[in-house]
Amino acid sequence: MDNVFEVLNERGFIKQTTNAEQVARLLGEEQVAYYVGFDPTASSLHVGSLVPIMAMAHLQRAGHKPIAIIGGGTTMIGDPTDKTEMRPMLSLEQISTNSKGILAQLQRYLNLDNGIANNEESQIASKAGRFLNNADWLLSVNYIEFLRDIGKHFRVNEMIQAKGYQQRLDRELGLSFLEFNYQLLQAYDYLCLFQKYACRLQLGGDDQWGNILAGVDLVRRVEGERVHAVTFPLLTTASGAKMGKTAGGAVWLDAERTSPYEFYQYWINVDDRDVSRFLAYFTFLPMDEIRRLGNLEDEAIREAKEVLAYQATKLAHGKAEADKAQAASRAAFGGGNLDEAEMPTTVITSERLDIGIPIMMLFHEVGLANSRSDARRLIQQGGAYINEKQCRAIDMVVDTDLLEENALLLRAGKKRYHRIIIKEN
RNA sequence: GGGGGCAUGCUAGAGCGGUCAAAUAGGGCAGACUGUAAAUCUGUUGGCUAUGCCUACGGUGGUUCGAAUCCAUCUGCCCCCA
Incomplete structure (x- = not known):
């Protein structure tokens, strides 16, 4: 069987890596703990988060151990990356509520057996992945100690090179000191995860590259160990829009916010040009099958879209919901019996x-x-x-x-x- | 600490005393065409008990017959100097 790294690469998940050969070898030779950070700014993830989630799922299927991090601590500050405005700062309670929703969604794709803020020693041995909140270690940080132990490893000159910061500085948008510290905190996360859970790989969106590298550097400086980073390409639709936005707003994974039917319809309605890419990202279908579907042209491409919609909905909401959504969709657009259809x-x-x-x-x-x-x-x-x-x-x-x-x-x-x-x- | 600037509808961005529910672009919605795609064309895009009425141009208070437009003040943001 192929190395997972190859699988991910073939499916288009990989944009940048610290070192492709080393990452491939690492993943091929041992069981690796890897982590991805998620934002608890809402109680649900949306389809944009599906790229990291699917990548994590592929890795877990290959025997590696996922660690999903909720940025509870960092969200209390706000992330400047590629944002034109500061993120709102959320209260602890909000973050905790949001985390619960996010965990439930991640569990559809991943085997994560522990709950929020629960990092008992016994679970370190657990085979399943972990779900952690970085507030657990960030909130207790002592400012002076942090500056002394962590801050000394950072050069401001380097930090402001980061694209997100650069924009904020150039465009008169301003950058608060709080947000500027984001990079340090994210790097510190990686260090903590390395120390506690032997995490050796971080994945994230390509916009996080700078922050992730800061963590890689920090681990090297503090622990003298080589850890790795992989970023995903930032997904946009063929028409250039940000992935996962529709008329009604974002497409959520939460069935309460976006019904399985609407979710299904989102995939059915994707641009022709996006179909094969999306099949590779958002389904587990073998690449041969994906290539076959991707080669369909004109009207026939609807078959590919239907497969995409069905598979993606099945992953997010389960087979029963996917079946219902498919039936409803066919009824509404294929001349079937509308009364049977599931709709609002x-x-x-x-x-x-x-x-x-x-x-x-x-x-x-x-x-x-x-x-x-x-x-x-x-x-x-x-x-x-x-x-x-x-x-x-x-x-x-x-x-x-x-x-x-x-x-x-x-x-x-x-x-x-x-x-x-x-x-x- | 000193000096200067900005704040407009979903977004960007005009307007600078009446003709402003507010140009223009993007986005959204609808129609035609189509494959539940793309592109294109057309219409539309604050609310309502709808040829009129109400609410809106950061908040508040003024000037005026009349203000998004002028003045004062508050708040927020930005720039320059220290």
Whole structure:
């Protein structure tokens, strides 16, 4: 079998490494503890985080030990990397809540058996990966000791070369001292993980390269050991947009924020040019199969998109949800039976419908329009449908006459559906 | 500590006393075309009980018949000097 490093490389996960040969040899010869940091700024990860997650999963499948770090301590400061504004500082409670959500999501992809802030000695022997919060060691740091032991290894001249900082300095955006320290803290994380868990490899987005290298250097200076770094290419879609953004905002891994159906639809709707790359990143399908799918052209490429959507949804939400999403998607767009489809649904009492609901109000209420004015526009422009019939009259009142099998199917534009079910009372 | 500048809609960015719900671009939404793709074209893009009304140009208070536009003050950000 190929070395995991080769697997990752073939799938496009590798952008930069400290030393490709050494990393490959390390991964081929021993069981390596590796880590990736995640931001606890929200209670859910979004599809952008899937690149590191999938890379971790490949490594774990190859027998290496993942360590997922929640940047609880660093988030309390804010990360300047490639951001035009400071990140908000979060409270400990928020971070802890967010961490729980993130852990649950990571566990779908990885075997991480310990909980938050739980780094008992017994678990060091555990085969599963770990989930740690860097607040555990950062919060107790003593400023003077930190400066003496860690700070002395850093040169400001070098630090400000980092791209993220450079931008902030050049563009008059300003850089707070807090944020400037981020690099030291992240480097310190690596050192701690090396000392405690023999972590020898850090992975991260390519924008983190500078920070990761700072950690590699720090370990070398303090411990005299060679540790490694691998970065992932920063994913953008073929049209140049940041990965994982859609009309409605980010595509989350949390089913509460982005339903499995919407998640599935996100993948179905990717740009043709992104399909093979995404298959390599976001599924475990063998590369031969991916190449076959990637060679499909014109309409046939939808088959590849369907595979991508199904596989990605299955990983994130499980087989049952993926099946449902697929069925719903096929129903909505392939002429299948729409009533069977799983889609956002609102229950309305028959009483209300007897009176009649103005169409603008209805579209707004179920969320297909952001306001009544928005609904008005939608209707006027011919984007509103009830039971697949276009409705252009803004003064239309929806009542029981329109019911089909005790339900209504609303549609806004081409892709957004909403079902209304009537409840007797 | 001293001096100067900036703050506008989702974003960037015009406007500098009335004709401003505010140019322009990007983004979003809708329509046409299509393959639930891309590109292109068209329309639209604060809210509402809708030919009108309300809320908006960092906060507050003034000047004025009338302010995003002028003045004062507060807050935040930036630059230069020390």
